[in-house]
Amino acid sequence: MTDTTLTPPSGKTSAPTPNKITSILELDPLTKKRNAAEARFKLYGIIAIGIGLFFLVALLWAILSNGLGAFSQTFVKVDVPLNQQQIDDAEKSVVKTSKYRAIIDDAFAKELAGANITTEMSAKDLQKLFSSGAAATVRDYALANPDKVGTTVTFELIASSRVDGYLKGRVKREDLAEDKNLDAAHLDLVDQMKSAGLLEKRFNWSFITGTDASDSRPEQAGIGASMIGSLFMMLVVLFLSLPIGVAASIYLEEFAPQNKFTDLIEVNISNLAAVPSIVFGILGLAVFIQFMHLPQSAPLVGGLVLTLMTLPTIIISTRASLKAVPPSIRDAALGIGASKMQSIFHHVLPLAMPGILTGTIIGLAQALGETAPLLLIGMVGFIASNFPDGVAAGFFSPNSAMPAQIYEWAKRADPAFYERAWGGIIVLLVFLMTMNIIAIILRRRFERRW
Amino acid sequence: MNEMPNFEQAKTMTESKISANKVQVYYGDTHAIKDVDIEIQPRSVTAFIGPSGCGKSTFLRTLNRMNDTIDICRVEGSIKIDGENIYDPKVDPVQLRAKVGMVFQKPNPFPKSIYDNIAYGPRIHGLSRSKAELDEIVASSLQKAGLWEEVKNRLDEPGTGMSGGQQQRLCIARAIAVSPEVILMDEPCSALDPIATAKVEELIDELRENFTIVIVTHSMQQAARVSQRTAFFHLGVLVEEGLTEDIFTNPKDKRTQDYITGRFG
Numbered sequence: 046m047t048d049t050t051l052t053p054p055s056g057k058t059s060a061p062t063p064n065k066i067t068s069i070l071e072l073d074p075l076t077k078k079r080n081a082a083e084a085r086f087k088l089y090g091i092i093a094i095g096i097g098l099f100f101l102v103a104l105l106w107a108i109l110s111n112g113l114g115a116f117s118q119t120f121v122k123v124d125v126p127l128n129q130q131q132i133d134d135a136e137k138s139v140v141k142t143s144k145y146r147a148i149i150d151d152a153f154a155k156e157l158a159g160a161n162i163t164t165e166m167s168a169k170d171l172q173k174l175f176s177s178g179a180a181a182t183v184r185d186y187a188l189a190n191p192d193k194v195g196t197t198v199t200f201e202l203i204a205s206s207r208v209d210g211y212l213k214g215r216v217k218r219e220d221l222a223e224d225k226n227l228d229a230a231h232l233d234l235v236d237q238m239k240s241a242g243l244l245e246k247r248f249n250w251s252f253i254t255g256t257d258a259s260d261s262r263p264e265q266a267g268i269g270a271s272m273i274g275s276l277f278m279m280l281v282v283l284f285l286s287l288p289i290g291v292a293a294s295i296y297l298e299e300f301a302p303q304n305k306f307t308d309l310i311e312v313n314i315s316n317l318a319a320v321p322s323i324v325f326g327i328l329g330l331a332v333f334i335q336f337m338h339l340p341q342s343a344p345l346v347g348g349l350v351l352t353l354m355t356l357p358t359i360i361i362s363t364r365a366s367l368k369a370v371p372p373s374i375r376d377a378a379l380g381i382g383a384s385k386m387q388s389i390f391h392h393v394l395p396l397a398m399p400g401i402l403t404g405t406i407i408g409l410a411q412a413l414g415e416t417a418p419l420l421l422i423g424m425v426g427f428i429a430s431n432f433p434d435g436v437a438a439g440f441f442s443p444n445s446a447m448p449a450q451i452y453e454w455a456k457r458a459d460p461a462f463y464e465r466a467w468g469g470i471i472v473l474l475v476f477l478m479t480m481n482i483i484a485i486i487l488r489r490r491f492e493r494r495w
Numbered sequence: 496m497n498e499m500p501n502f503e504q505a506k507t508m509t510e511s512k513i514s515a516n517k518v519q520v521y522y523g524d525t526h527a528i529k530d531v532d533i534e535i536q537p538r539s540v541t542a543f544i545g546p547s548g549c550g551k552s553t554f555l556r557t558l559n560r561m562n563d564t565i566d567i568c569r570v571e572g573s574i575k576i577d578g579e580n581i582y583d584p585k586v587d588p589v590q591l592r593a594k595v596g597m598v599f600q601k602p603n604p605f606p607k608s609i610y611d612n613i614a615y616g617p618r619i620h621g622l623s624r625s626k627a628e629l630d631e632i633v634a635s636s637l638q639k640a641g642l643w644e645e646v647k648n649r650l651d652e653p654g655t656g657m658s659g660g661q662q663q664r665l666c667i668a669r670a671i672a673v674s675p676e677v678i679l680m681d682e683p684c685s686a687l688d689p690i691a692t693a694k695v696e697e698l699i700d701e702l703r704e705n706f707t708i709v710i711v712t713h714s715m716q717q718a719a720r721v722s723q724r725t726a727f728f729h730l731g732v733l734v735e736e737g738l739t740e741d742i743f744t745n746p747k748d749k750r751t752q753d754y755i756t757g758r759f760g
Contacts, residue, residue, distance in 0.1 A: 303566055373603035377666070379564065381616040381673050382593030391615070392605055 108470055115468025118249035118264060119209040120201035121175065121238070125152040127187050127194045135184070142180035145187075146172060149179060149202065160241040164234050173226055174235070176203040178258070178265045201245065206264040206461035208235055212246055215460060252468060256429050257450065263461035266454065268469045270428040274344050274444030275413060278424075281348020281440065282355055282412050287405055289352075290359030297360075298367045299389055318357035325354045326418025334422060342423040342443035350422060351412040358411065362404025366397040399491035406484040410477050416448040425449045447473050512537035512677060512707040513558060518572035520553055520562065520731075527553050531572075531733045533726055540699060540708045542722035542739065544715055546759065549728040551711045555679050558709065559595035560588040576677065593620055595677040596670035601686050602662035604654030604669070609646050612654040612665055613637065616673035632672055639705075640668035641698050660691025664698060671702070678702065680710040684717065696721050715755055719743050727751045 072080070125148060135144030150168040153175075157164065164171070179202040187194060207227045210216035212235070221228055238244050255267020301307045329350035333339045339346050370393045378388030394401075419425065426443040445453070447469060454466040511534035520528035528550045535541050543551035553562070560581060562568040573580050581591050593616075604612050613633040616622075623629040633650070637643040642664045646657075654665050663683055670678055680699070684692040699708060699721045712718050718725050719739060726736040727750075735742060735751045746752045753759055 371603075373599060373601055374605065375564075376561070376597075376599055377603040377605060377669075378615075379561065379592060380559070380597035380599065381669060382589055382591075382596075383615075383619055384589045387619055391619075396606065 108467055108474070111464065112467030112469075112471045114213045114215065114464045115252050115471075116249055117213070117246050118252070119204040119212050119244055119246045121153075121204050121208075122199060122243050122245060123149065123152050123156050123202055124197050124199050125149060125183055126197040127183075129194050132187055132194060142184060145180040145184045149175065149183060156243065157238075160238070160243060162234065162237045162241060164230070166230055166234070170231070171234075173231060174205055174208050176205050176262050176264045178262055179203055203264055204244065206262070206459065207231075208244075209246075209264055210461060210464075211235055212239070212244065215464065252465070253472065257427055257445070257453070258429055260457055260459065260462075263457075263459050263465060266462065266465050268447060268450055268465075268472055271445040271447050271450035272472070274347070274424065274426075274428075275446045277344035277440055277444070278348040278351055278446060279409055279413060281345060282351045282409060283405070285348070285352040286355045286359050286408065290356050290405075291363055291401060293356075294360045294363035294367060295389060295394070298364050299385070299393070314357050314360050318361060321417075322354055322415050323417040323421065325350050326421030328353070329418060330421050340441050340443070342426040342445075343441050344424070344444050344446075345440040346422050347419055347424045347446060348440075350418045351415060354415065354418065355408040355412045358408035359401075359405050362407070363397070363401045366400025366404070367393060369400065370396045399488045402487045402491075403484045406480050406487070410480045410484075413476060413480070414448055414473060416446075416452055419446050419449045420452070425453055427453075447476070510537070511535055513574065513576050513709075515554075515558075515574045516572055518554070518557060518570065518574060520550070520557060521569040521571075522565070523567040527731050528557070529731045533733060533736055535707065535709060536724060537707045538703055538705070539723040540703050540710060540721050542718035542725045543709065543711045543728060544713075544718050544725060544754075545728035545734075546754065547713075550731040551726075551728040552681055554728065554733075555681055555709060555711050558677070558679055559592045559597055560586075561592075561597060563588050593673050594675055595679060596673060596675035598663070598666050598670055598678065598680040598683050600682040602659055602666050604657075604662050604665050606653060606655050608651045609637075609654045609657075609665065610650040612669050613672045616669060620673055622673065636668040636672040639671050639702070640664045641694065641701075642668055658691070660687050660694055663687060663691070663695055667695070667698060667702075671706075675706065677707045677709065680708065682711050682713060685713060692717070715743070727754065729754070 128148075131144070131148055135141050135148070138144050147168075150172065153171060154168070182202060183200060186198065186200070205226075207216050207224070208231070211227075211232055216224075216227075218229060218232060221232070235244065251265070251269075252267045253272075254269040255265065256270040257267070258265035297307065297311065329346060333346045333349055334341055339349075374392050374396065375388050378392050379385070383391065424444065424446050426445045428443070428445060451466050451469040451473065454462045454469060457463075513533075513535035515531055515533045515535075518528055518531040519526065531554060543555060545551045556562045557570050557574060558576075558581075562570060570582060574582060576591075576595065580586070581595075605615065607615075610633055613636050614629050617629060617632050623632055634643065634647075637646060642661065645661060646652075646665075654662065657665065663686075667678070667680075667683070683699075684695050687695065696717065699710065702708060703723075710718075710721065722739045724737065725739040725742040727734045727742065727746075727748075729750050735746060735748045737747075742751065743755055746755060
């Protein structure tokens with residue numbers, strides 16, 4: 046300390062020089078500018094998030110408003126007398142369901158009469174109210190329950206997609222001009238039947254559990270068979286990509302020497318993650334189907350292709366979570382005489398597990414939603430027979446996958462299939478959301494601090 | 496705590512536990528340790544001191560071949576423990592490390608229970624035949640590390656939940672549990688407060704009855720307090736090694752003198 050600091054300012058107090066900050070209560074221009082920049086940046090951020098949220102809401106609204114309809118279906122209640130004579134006749138004919146249709150026609154005419162509804166339409170026209178699958182419903186029931194033959198059974202027969210669409214508001218009277226399948230008289234009848242309680246709209250389980258249906262009967266199409274296809278594929282992906290991916294990551298991260306060759310492998314793995322999925326599809330076509338002669342359209346091949354796609358994702362996330370385990374844990378294990386493998390499997394791997402599982406689930410979710418490679422290996426099989434009698438029974442039988450099925454429906458002309466496509470997207474999104482939630486829960490539960 | 500290092504014992508000790516001869520360590524092209532010769536006495540504490548980057552930690556890690564985990568690290572010369580060269584190709588470093596335990600700078604308990612932290616070593620080395628024997632090893636290791644009274648009622652709590660000093664003593668207990676002959680400590684107190692440091696130092700002093708201890712420390716006071724012999728490293732060279740008393744009161748080398756009087760480092 047020198048005595049100069051103790052000297053009081055000489056004379057009168059010196060006026061503050063203008064370029065010096067005199068009071069912190071006043072903002073100088075630079076601070077003002079910086080604050081404004083910060084406020085602007087925050088605003089940009091809020092705008093960006095707002096735009097994102099707007100699109101998310103718009104997307105969800107579009108999906109739900111278009112797709113929820115697929116989950117309900119209109120049914121017509123008809124009391125059908127099952128007569129042994131008629132059934133025997135029908136079974137003898139070549140096209141068996143056409144005779145059953147006649148049985149339904151009679152029963153439906155009685156039903157209308159019972160509800161005091163009169164119509165001038167012919168039986169053939171009235172058939173248009175029903176799905177062409179209705180006759181099969183009656184036949185299957187009669188054959189499965191021979192003891193009920195001779196009695197009258199109340200069936201809920203599936204209505205045609207036009208009737209269904211009319212009740213859902215999708216088909217309007219002004220559309221009828223372009224529609225040869227239905228006319229105004231049908232719709233009048235539907236209105237009457239509705240007020241008489243002959244029509245019922247209820248939750249449509251067969252959309253979730255059912256199979257695809259031909260172009261002429263969208264009301265019967267369901268996503269169930271392709272769900273099984275996706276399930277088989279995911280099993281293949283999980284059981285191949287998890288062990289291969291984790292083993293590769295552990296080797297690369299913990300054992301591999303650091304040289305040009307491993308650098309090359311690392312770069313290639315990162316690049317593979319960015320390769321367009323259609324490339325994997327054509328690779329799968331060339332290698333698995335044309336070279337190895339694995340069956341086309343099989344979930345096994347689909348799973349193999351998606352495994353190739355998922356591996357880079359799993360390897361990258363596994364390596365990241367192995368890297369995140371502090372080296373001190375490895376040192377600690379090595380320091381008391383654990384071998385390298387013991388230190389990895391007893392200490393490092395359990396700590397990296399939440400990250401590995403999260404990466405795996407995210408990879409699986411990606412694979413679940415992948416469509417392009419499936420188109421190339423023919424995973425768009427038309428499976429219309431019901432599980433478990435159907436062909437969609439295993440890893441080698443032809444099948445479809447959920448996104449491929451959605452794509453197929455979206456391609457078809459009938460607007461009822463369009464509704465199915467949106468409904469399929471809802472099912473797919475529910476699966477994806479469930480998987481992501483599981484990933485989040487796993488991460489939370491196994492998160493450990495060190 | 497030992498103003499009078501065990502002078503007589505140290506002096507009469509003729510057979511050394513560890514004997515290093517012309518040890519060179521290279522990290523790639525960097526020559527990190529040059530021509531180090533040292534004899535480390537059994538059942539005593541040897542301190543390595545020196546400024547940062549002088550190679551004392553590197554040299555410590557050559558003693559249980561922890562340097563093997565670094566790809567570019569290369570060791571030449573011979574280091575013998577009880578007359579056996581630990582860099583002999585026949586030696587498995589894993590087996591060596593069970594004999595030469597290590598305690599690290601930052602306490603690094605496994606994120607497991609206190610019990611499992613101690614029991615892990617004995618388990619992988621097959622040191623116990625029954626649960627009762629394992630319990631016995633855990634208890635005695637914690638007792639030797641002076642931690643038993645503090646943790647005996649909460650052995651199933653995570654080791655990471657303890658205070659830093661307790662964690663470090665847990666790590667020492669974990670090292671003891673595999674009954675090593677030598678314990679290497681790499682700045683074991685640098686992350687601890689003075690009270691925890693005092694406890695660890697006290698523990699080190701007790702442990703020298705049963706173990707050969709080599710400790711790297713930045714604190715010259717600590718070296719003076721806990722060790723019987725001190726080695727001073729500078730720029731990868733072992734400048735001077737001798738009884739702790741002599742090093743601090745009567746250093747022979749100018750560099751040692753400069754360092755302990757605080758002229759550099």
